[in-house]
Amino acid sequence: MSDQNFDMIVIGAGPGGYVAAIRGAQLGLNVACIEREHLGGICLNWGCIPTKAMLRSAEVLNLVQRAKDFGVKVNAPTPDLEAIVKRSRAVAKQLSNGVGYLFRKNKVTSIMGQARLVGTGKVVVTTDDEEQVLHSANIIVATGARARQLPGLESDGKRVWTYKHALQPPHEPKKLLVIGSGAIGIEFASFYNGIGADVTVVEVMERLLPVEDAEIAAFAKKAFERRGMTIREGAKVARLDRHDDKVVVHIETPDSTTEEEFDTVISAVGIVGNVEGLGLSEAGVKVDRSHIVTDPYCRTGVEGLYAVGDVVAGPWLAHKASHEGVMVAEMIAGRDGHPVKPETIAGCTYCHxxxxxxxxxxxxxxxxxxxxxxxxxxxxxxxxxxxxxxxxxxxxxxxxxxxxxxxxxxxxxxxxxxxxxxxxxxxxxxxxxxxxxxxxxxxxxxxxxxxxxxxxxxxxxxxx
CATH class of the missing domain: 3.30.390.30 (FAD/NAD-linked reductase, C-terminal dimerisation domain)
Known part of the structure; x- marks a missing residue:
């Protein structure tokens, strides 16, 4: 077991973590960044980037299908889901590899493994070969989040998917149900609708896109319906009956309960923070509903321990995470902090x-x-x-x-x-x-x- 000392340790290499590590290194700090799965985190590998690549394919298909409107003759175009997914994965890989390059360029020590806090200023990293002990007076937790799984609606990777399954689908959906109309749900609904699936969106709140301005949400709903989507507002998925070739979905509204058959279901009902196995409670870190509690400067209340990104309070957006990571790195390097104001953070949904x-x-x-x-x-x-x-x-x-x-x-x-x-x-x-x-x-x-x-x-x- 080896011991190493650093000026700053970052746990997690997503948009909050890797940006914090690079900024810290730019300011002359000796930085280590620990990641258990992929450099770039969910955003680069399973979120923001690959979904946008797939949505771009659907946009291109839509434009080509309308080519005659622009005076261009094109024979009937058809989507190739396998090729779309292949391009999406290549884009994600390119950017993930880019993070590795940036780490080397900025002399960030990159360690692939599972990290846990084991005392003040001490992190144990379990890798495939050994356990390493890292020491630093400044530690940033940037472990991100994962898809929320509701009881009875858990994904199985076959007929019921999370965003990860939807990015590498085992089959092409023909009749798809999307549970939840937040950004993730609407983006996948838009993509699969764009390549020809019959898509239904169920939202438990009284209107689609509940976090958006009501007038904008109503406009978007009409646009989605013109594109062939079915929108069910104020409705709840109560149960899924799973079969080899279909899912029977029990949908409840205040007035009725119906059963509908779909060949695929995507659950997009929010996220939970990745707080397990980090030793947070032993360190005295407060966690509220799976998210670490911090002050506006991302301080956890434990000396020298910070948290940024999707593992803390929302909005859960990559650009907010990166801004927090830069702020904390600069504070550790002795500069003034510039806290994020949630009301100034833009939200973007890349549907059509x-x-x-x-x-x-x-x-x-x-x-x-x-x-x-x-x-x-x-x-x-x-x-x-x-x-x-x-x-x-x-x-x-x-x-x-x-x-x-x-x-x-x-x-x-x-x-x-x-x-x-x-x-x-x-x-x-x-x-x-x-x-x-x-x-x-x-x-x-x-x-x-x-x-x-x-x-x-x-x-x-x-x-x-």
Whole structure:
């Protein structure tokens, strides 16, 4: 058993952990990063990246199927799921290998193994060959999260899947049920719908996409239904009867219980933090509903022990995890912290149409006591959207009527996951509606709709 000393130890090499390790090394710290499975964590290997690769394939298929609308003749295109998955895995592997390169470039010590805390400033790592003991006064837990499994709805990898199974499917779904309409559920529903599956989405809350602005969610629902999806809101999957070739699903609503047959079910009902086997309770770390409790600076309350990313409180997003990792590494190196404000973190869902948002919804702003002004602008009135042949969408902005501050922005439509960052920067710089109205947006672009939405909030909209 070997002993090694480091200035900083990071447990987990996902978007929070590997970014923290690299930033710490850049600042001159001697850093070790421990990962039990894949460099890059869930995001690069089983989440953000491979799902976007698969969704891109569905987008390309949809565009080719509409080629005649653009004056292009193409013989009937068909999806090749095996090839789509192969490309997705190759993209994930490329980026995971890239993390290894960045570790070597920045002289981060990378250790593959299972870590556990065994006393103040001490981590034992179990690898295939040995146990190593690492010492550091500064330890960051960045172990991420995994799919939540509900009793009776557990995945089996055959007919009932989690996101991992959906990324490497054992068969191509023809009739698919997706349980849950958060980002993960809607993205897989959109992908499989895009390659021809008959898709039903069941959401236990009273409306689809419950964390989004109600108006945006309603717009998205209509768009999904036009694409052939069936949406069941206020419904609960009570039981699954599993068979070799199908699943009989018992769906409850306040008024009735029905049985429907599907060949595949994807469960996307949230996540649980990876807190087991780390020695957290022995170290005195508080855990609340599978997530480590921290202060705004990611401190656990135990001296020298921090936690970042999906293993702490939400929003559970890769970009939030990376920001936290950088902050903690910089604090350890003696710099000031820059805490994450959850209300300034953009949420993006890469379905078709895309959905993106930041800040307060209209309902949240009113509930918080704001007198609001709301602006809207539809894609169908934007020249670039019409030229792209993708003119179904809406941009909505919420302002404080008293101070003119931008409280929130909510979008559905083509490339809104790219557009949203304009509003994120605006919030960071304390942008007002007047600032947005006086900004010159390039033409013709989709971003002009951001300008028009601010104009609309002040009864000055030009093109609608």
């Amino acid at each position: 149409p895309q959905i993106a948002s930041v800040g307060l919804t209209e309902a949240q702003a009113k509930a918080a006591g704001y007198d609001v002004r709301v602006g809207r602008f539809p894609f169908q009135a934007n020249g670039k959207a019409i030229a792209l042949g993708d003119s179904q969408g809406l941009i909505k902005t919420v302002f404080d009527a008293q101070t003119d501050a931008l409280l929130g922005a909510h979008m559905v439509g083509a490339e809104v996951t790219e557009l949203i960052q304009g509003y994120v920067i605006g919030q960071k710089l304390e942008t007002t509606g007047q600032d947005l109205m006086e900004t010159v947006f390039p033409h013709p672009t989709l971003s002009e709709m951001m300008h028009e939405s601010a104009l609309d909030a002040n009864d000055r909209v030009i093109h609608y």
